[in-house]
């Protein structure tokens with residue numbers, strides 16, 4: 259199989275399949291990862307579209323939890339199972355599935371039933387070859403092999419009080435939990451695991467989104483970037499030989515240096531976009547006001 263440097267794969271039989279652009283979306287529990295992904299899909303007009311026709315799809319890391327034994331399930335019901343430890347996930351299956359998606363293969367992924375703490379094979383999600391795939395979850399940047407598959411990495415950064423305040427009612431109302439179990443699980447596993455495994459992965463992000471889905475500036479920028487990407491893909495399918503250029507390495511952190519008074523942005527755009535991966539943006543023009551620092555990076559492979 260011949261893999262070109264743009265966005266398609268040429269199969270030995272001459273067929274050409276899409277090679278998706280893979281975006282990882284990490285962040286603590288209830289930080290707003292799914293909501294951010296939904297907003298991105300909606301703004302791109304994808305949610306009303308037949309799922310076989312979508313150019314952007316979202317999958318959840320929760321679909322890769324390991325099956326629990328009966329004893330583990332009994333613990334889980336009392337909030338005494340650690341779903342926030344990396345070992346709770348099937349890393350190999352996650353990797354193989356993302357690899358298949360990147361090769362343009364149609365894959366089936368189970369849903370997840372939080373009420374029974376188990377994978378839901380009745381509600382499988384079929385992922386058709388798509389242009390952009392969003393993969394969201396608490397530990398999507400934890401595993402180095404998986405982290406390296408992403409072409410772009412977003413971290414949804416919502417403060418822990420807000421996250422707890424969202425998680426408690428969500429787990430009670432939507433995930434069938436009682437208050438005692440939710441708080442026990444949070445204090446025993448969720449909070450310590452966030453500090454140990456999730457929060458340190460923020461440093462791998464290309465874009466940090468403070469306040470999650472409320473941050474419309476960040477989401478609009480990301481959406482615009484994806485639009486540019488999809489446009490460049492469709493023009494390249496029409497015959498252009500240019501690679502996809504990604505001219506963002508955005509750090510959407512609060513601007514503390516200005517004491518929060520000036521919530522401006524600094525957008526640096528390279529004069530001449532290059533394909534050098536992780537290259538710094540030394541000769542850049544500056545657009546203000548913004549609190550975004552942009553470098554440039556390009557699609558790996």
Ligand SMILES: Nc1ncnc2c1ncn2[C@@H]1O[C@H](COP(=O)(O)OP(=O)(O)O)[C@@H](O)[C@H]1O
Nearest residue numbers: 286287288289290291292293294424428471472
């Ligand atoms: N910006 C927001 N304002 C208010 N509630 C929100 C916001 N973002 C998410 N929520 C709510 O918080 C809960 C967790 O959000 P979700 O997007 O599912 O987070 P995650 O995918 O990170 O667990 C959900 O009930 C959701 O409706």
Ligand SMILES: O=c1ccn([C@@H]2O[C@H](COP(=O)(O)O)[C@@H](O)[C@H]2O)c(=O)[nH]1
Nearest residue numbers: 286287288341342372375376395396448
């Ligand atoms: O059976 C389960 C599986 C997962 N969890 C908790 O879910 C979150 C991850 O989902 P978010 O949507 O990112 O919150 C994780 O913190 C697990 O503790 C669960 O409680 N039960």
